Amino acid sequence: MRNLDFTPLYRSAIGFDRLFNQMEKQAANNNAGYPPYNIEQQDEHHYRITMAVAGFAESQLDITQQQNKLIVRGTREGQPEVAREYLYQGIAERDFERKFQLADYVKVIGAQMENGLLHIDLEREIPEEQKPRKIAINGRQLLESE
Structure with a gap:
């Protein structure tokens, strides 16, 4: 099981909050394939x-x-x-x-x-x-x- 932490990217990427939130949500909810x-x-x-x-x-x-x-x-x-x-x-x-x-x-x-x-x-x-x-x-x- 992989956990992705996008916290370091939040510090240097401005305006991409929605993108990172979607990626975190998608990683957590993969619909079991x-x-x-x-x-x-x-x-x-x-x-x-x-x-x-x-x-x-x-x-x-x-x-x-x-x-x-x-x-x-x-x-x-x-x-x-x-x-x-x-x-x-x-x-x-x-x-x-x-x-x-x-x-x-x-x-x-x-x-x-x-x-x-x-x-x-x-x-x-x-x-x-x-x-x-x-x-x-x-x-x-x-x-x-x-």
């Missing part, structure tokens, strides 16, 4: 989360985005409980809730199921006023070739 997932960066502004949700139908999954948080829930309500005697049970058959913290301006653009995998596509849309821009010095615009 169920269901397994991948996070893929497809290009500079597109991402994909892939979750292994074998045994769940689309109607049993719920995807919600609330501000900068993405919540994926799987519930097996309404399924009749069948008494089974397992010699070995390696497939988890339980409800889950997985939370992802999203960066600013990241939104969900789509989701699909394929072969027991749930793919959630995300895109970062930076508003025009947040994009980098050239600043003129003394009212003179700099040229790219200078």
Whole structure:
């Protein structure tokens, strides 16, 4: 078990309190690894989360985005409980809730199921006023070739 102490970083990093708090919270709450997932960066502004949700139908999954948080829930309500005697049970058959913290301006653009995998596509849309821009010095615009 690893404990991360970000206290030394608080002394030299100003304005990053939220980031360090999120990292500490994430380290403490790792959701026990169920269901397994991948996070893929497809290009500079597109991402994909892939979750292994074998045994769940689309109607049993719920995807919600609330501000900068993405919540994926799987519930097996309404399924009749069948008494089974397992010699070995390696497939988890339980409800889950997985939370992802999203960066600013990241939104969900789509989701699909394929072969027991749930793919959630995300895109970062930076508003025009947040994009980098050239600043003129003394009212003179700099040229790219200078």
